[in-house]
Amino acid sequence: MVNAEDVFNPKDFKSIELEISMKNLTTQTEVRPGPINTLVEIGDKMLTFEFPAKCCNIKHSVFVEIRKRLPDETKSSELCSLTGKVLEAENLTDSEMRVVVNVVQVDELSWNALLNIFDSRQAQISEFLNAVRG
Amino acid sequence: MSATPEKESDIFKKYLATRKVLIADPSATSRSGLFRVFQDCGSPPNSVILVNSYGQAKETIKNIKPHIVITEFDIDRRSGSGLDLLIEQRQQQPKETKECLFVIATNNTSQSAVARAAEEDVDAFIIKPFTVETVRKTLVKAALLKLKPPEYLLLVEKGKEALIAQNYDEAEKLLEQAVPLDPAPSLALYYIGMTKFARQITEEAEGKYNKGLDFNKIHYKCLVGLYELMGSQKRHHEAYEVVKRVSQYFPANPKRLSEVLRLAIITQQYDDVEKYYQAFCNIDERDDTLVKYVCAALVVCGKYYLGTGARSRAMTLFQKASATGTGRANIIKEIVQALVEANLPKDARDYQKKFPPEFQTSKDYQLLNFEITNLEGPVSAVIQIGRELQKQNIHSERFYEIMIGRSQESSLKDAVEALAYEAAKNYPDKKDHFMALAKIS
Secondary structure (H helix, E strand, O other): OOOHHHHOOHHHHOOOEEEEEEEEOOOOEEEOOOOOOEEEEEEOOEEEEEEEOOOOOOOOEEEEEEEEEOOOOOOOEEEEEEEEEEEEEEEOOOOEEEEEEEEEEEOHHHHHHHHHHHHHHHHHHHHHHHHHHO | OOOOHHHHHHHHHHHHHOOOEEEEOOOHHHHHHHHHHHHHHOOOHHHEEEEOOHHHHHHHHHHOOOOEEEEOOOOEOOOEOHHHHHHHHHHHOOOOOOOOEEEEEEOOOOHHHHHHHHHOOOOEEEEOOEOHHHHHHHHHHHHHHHHOOOHHHHHHHHHHHHHHOOOHHHHHHHHHHHHHHOOOOHHHHHHHHHHHHHOOOHHHHHHHHHHHHHHOOOOHHHHHHHHHHHHHOOOHHHHHHHHHHHHHHOOOOHHHHHHHHHHHHHOOOHHHHHHHHHHHHOOOOOOHHHHHHHHHHHHHHHHHHHHHOOHHHHHHHHHHHHHHOOOOHHHHHHHHHHHHHOOOHHHHHHHHOOOOHHHOOOHHHHHHHHHHHHHHOOHHHHHHHHHHHHHOOOOOHHHHHHHHHHHHHOOOHHHHHHHHHHHHHHOHHHHHHHHHHOOOO
């Protein structure tokens, strides 16, 4: 027997959300969490973001805080904080720029938590797709 | 024997060498990241096209006909989703579909997005932020499944083709051969079920779908096959249980949600409809179609409760429907109509005020106003409004029924006759009905 409440589950419509803020330690300016701030790619101790235009430049030192909110959570919680150097900074439009940060200092546990949260969701999704196809 | 990792990457490189790739993503950073992966895997640079909008992607699929499409799920909420591009690609290249790859790469990690993608049979679903290695591995795996499918899938594909060609004996033979080749052969069992269903051996078809579900309880095709079989036999209660299961694993398909709500109403599970509404209220992103179905179901439930005399429960549901469907004239119209039918003119007037201003000059609005006046006003007012509507050539069957009845009450014999002939002219198939009402032999 399936419950009606399970059939129409609001959590199913929600994504993992990241709140990203960045402090430019070189210019002492700050980018607060907002819709532009996006983490696009995770590399080997390297992160590629989209941030508001002109917020940093190559060789600037930055402090980045990433907070997560899972579909069943109402409040965000800290996921990973790091300091790094800007390797690439490219203005994409008048309002957005692409920023590649080389991670200099990060707590290994929180770095792994960042990797795991998306790795495990990716694994779940791939498993679901395989099961559905049968 | 499976290919070694080196061989797999070589096969993929060879595959990419002659394939056109489309990357459709509003984020320039994502586009460049994905482009780099394709370059690293061996795509010639001039064979990868990057676009940032749904419109551009659609044009590219039409004109360039890429073999591989990798797109953001929420590429453009107003024009179309990434999945709409999949439909476009299949339409443009129906014969090459087996060789084409369609991949979603998205920030949308919700189960509803994943399930929609699964239903549409996308080749892969990659979430952002991605790693280069995840993208590479996922693409290689998806491509190899197309280029070198296992024997099981080859037989299922051949069986499916025989089924489409209505060669049922051959289809069953091939599909039965496939069954022992996979530890969970739900797909093969589904197509055997389909073949049995096509042969109208429905009991065996149901058995095959259920066997497929024994191996894999979320096998989409088996669930849908079972649901359609039960629907075709009007086994509404059982079909409702199955479609609830489908919706549990595959949320947010508006078509199926409408089925869930329809079956909830047919099977009189009105409490379920109210629970669906409560859950619906917690969803941030409400699809327009979803709103429409939920409102319609609430109105139907409200009508049911009005019919059973549970007026206050009905009014609560109407309030919810009207609040959810703000500005939707058809929802208000349905509510007003139900209240008129239940002889509740005061409540009908209250809802009539909720019509959007642009609707208040419409024919439907004026006819509803006439019907409410008929319930609350003196005969003279009803006839006066009715005559004004007649002058504007605004009418309905119900309009003539009311006008004939009211004119009879006022002993307006000539008017009764004229109305009956006019009604018969406008609604010729109801001529006998109007003549009988007017007592014209």
